[in-house]
Amino acid sequence: MRVFITGATGFIGTAIVQELISAGHQVLGLARSDASANKLIEAGAEVHRGDLEDLDSLRSGAASAEGVIHAGFIHDFARFKEVCEVDQKAIETIGQVLARSNRPLIVTSGTALVRPGKLATEDIIPTFNPEWPRASEQAAEAVAALGVRVAAIRLSPSVHGHGDHHGFIPMLINLARQKGVSAYIGEGLNQWNAVHRLDAAHLYRLALESGAPHARYHAAAEESITLKTIAEAIGQQLDIPVKSVSAAAAAEHFGWFAQMAALDCPASSKLTQQWLNWQPTHSTLLADIESGVYTQ
Template sequence: MKVFVTGATGFVGSAIVQELLGAGHQVLGLARSEAAADKLLAAGATVHRGDLEDLDSLRSGATAADGVIHAGFIHDFSRFKEVCEVDRLAIGAIGEALAGSEKPFIVTSGTALVSPGRLATEDIIQQPNPAFPRASEAAADAAAALGVKTSIIRLSPSVHGNGDLHGFVPILINIARQKGVSAYVGNGLNRWNAVHRLDAVHLYRLALENGGKGSRFHAAAEEGVTFKAIAEAIAKQLNIPSVSVSPEEAVEYFGWFAGFAAIDCPASSKLTQEWLNWHPTQPTLLADLEQGVYNNI
């Protein structure tokens, strides 16, 4: 299968490319720069020039392929509402190009806001949240309504592993290094689900090959790791104290990240594992921290 991949040179996307190539697929990777194109060529992929805001390039890439994995997203929190709209339009353009075909279309979302405070499961439809305007799932459902064979991969808030330089764990490490302490909010018992990058990209391939229209899959190898345990592991690696902060102090300590630091978002992947025979095998989040994977952040 020739697969068009957006975000093909990112932390998750580059591993998706390797997973697909290793399974005998061809990859057409979206590249907006010469550096990205060179990286894709070195990996063994074919280059498709364009970017997430060039809707014509997305349509032509989707048309030229047998399936699409949309793993691209502009991680610019200073203009979050704007980049969420870019994502929605990108998914819509790809969906339009695939309408009337049997080509699979895999869209990336997240588990964190599916059902905060209780266990998120694959059958829960995420409700709109004005405070978090990312509309990936609604756009994917709109594509499915056009007859597109659309599946959604919900990634954990921590997709960890070698090469993770800009994810949530590196953000926490940088804050802790700057503040001189590694903090958690209150008792720190709020939970994040987590997945290793290599387990996550294996799920992308399984969804591409076996997913059904409208399916939602959870890339969550661990249902819930307490934020306190994460903060303590970071403190140990940095040789600094781990401390509790109040919700009011959390805003000063974490800044814009305070909401994510306090969220309780356990998530199950029981149905995903049953449906796709997906069984995570890679190290846990705490194991990666303890083994020094993040020591170069």
């Protein structure tokens, strides 16, 4: 299959490119710079110049492909509402090209706000949260109405592994280094879920090849890891103290990241594993922290 991928040179996208090429697919990767283009060429992929805000580039890329994986997202939390709108328009633009063609479109969402405070499962459809306005699944529903064979992959808040420089774990580690202490909020019993980038990439391929229309899949290899456990692993790796900060003091300690540090979002992938025979095999989040993946 000839597959057009947005976000093809990102942390997750590079793993998806390799996963697809290894399985015999042809990959056409979106690239906005010469550096990104060279990265794709070295990986064995074709280059399609453009970016997520260049809608014409998305149209032509999708038109030339037999399937599309939309893994790109502008990770700019300073203008988060705006980049969520860019994401929505990108999905709608690609969807219009694929309408009534039976070509698959895989979009990217997250598990974090599916069911805050309770175990999230694939059959739950979250309500729109204006404070966290990523609308990828809503956009996917809109293009499904056009006859697009669309499915969503919900990524864990921690997609970990070698090369993770900008995710939430590096943010926690950098903050711990700055403050001289690895912290969690309150008792630290709030839970994240996690997945290795290579396991996530494998799930994208399975969803592309065998996914059902309108399906939602969870890229969550570990459904529950407390923030206290993560903070303790970081503290041990950096050889610094670990402590609790009160909810009232969280904003002062964590800054804008306080909301994420307080997030309680366990998520199951039992249905995903059953539907697609997805079996995560790579290292756990704590194993990556403890082995020095983030501190070497």
